[in-house]
Amino acid sequence: MRPVVRRLSIMLIGVVVAVLAGAGTADAATHTDLLRSTPGRSATLYAAPITVTLTFDRPLLPDAWVTVRDNTGRSWQLGRATVRGATVAQRTSLYAGEGRYVVSYHARTWDGHRIDGRFTYRVKSV
Numbered sequence: 153m154r155p156v157v158r159r160l161s162i163m164l165i166g167v168v169v170a171v172l173a174g175a176g177t178a179d180a181a182t183h184t185d186l187l188r189s190t191p192g193r194s195a196t197l198y199a200a201p202i203t204v205t206l207t208f209d210r211p212l213l214p215d216a217w218v219t220v221r222d223n224t225g226r227s228w229q230l231g232r233a234t235v236r237g238a239t240v241a242q243r244t245s246l247y248a249g250e251g252r253y254v255v256s257y258h259a260r261t262w263d264g265h266r267i268d269g270r271f272t273y274r275v276k277s278v
Contacts, residue, residue, distance in 0.1 A: 184210045184267050186208055187208060188206075189205065189206050189207070192273070194272060194274075195273040196273070197276070198275075198277070200247070201273075202244060202246060203241050203243055204241070204242045206218065206240045206257055206259075208240075208267065210262070212237070212240065212259045212262075213235070213262060214235045216235050216240045217233050217258050218240060218256070219254075219255070219257075220248075221256070222248065222252070222253055222254075228245045228248045228253065229243065229245075230245055231243055240257065248275060250277055253272060254270055254271075254272050255271055255273070256268075256270040257269055
C-alpha cells in the first residue's frame with residue numbers, strides 16, 4: 153500500500169472510532185438520575201411523611217406521577233404530583249400506619265427521556 157493511502161486509511165479508522173466512542177458518551181450524558189428523595193431509599197421513619205419529594209438532575213415535564221402504596225397495595229398519595237423544575241412532590245396521607253411503603257414514579261425530561269423507578273421506606277412506631 154502506498155504511504156499516502158495508508159495514512160488516509162489510518163486517519164479514517166481513527167475518525168470512525170472517535171465517532172463511535174462519542175456516541176456512547178453522548179447517550180450516557182443525557183441519562184437523567186434521581187439525585188435524592190425524601191424520605192430516602194430504605195429509610196425508617198417514626199411518623200408517616202406528609203410529602204414524598206424526588207429531585208432529579210434535569211428539569212421535568214409537568215406530567216410526572218408518583219404512587220405510594222403499602223404492603224396490601226392500598227394507595228396513600230393525595231391528589232396529583234406537582235412538578236417544579238427538577239423536583240416532583242407528592243402529598244401523602246398522615247393516616248398511613250406502620251409498615252413498608254413502595255414509592256413508584258414516572259417522569260419525562262424536556263428532551264423526552266423517560267425516568268421510571270421505585271424504592272421503599274418503612275414507617276415504625278416509636
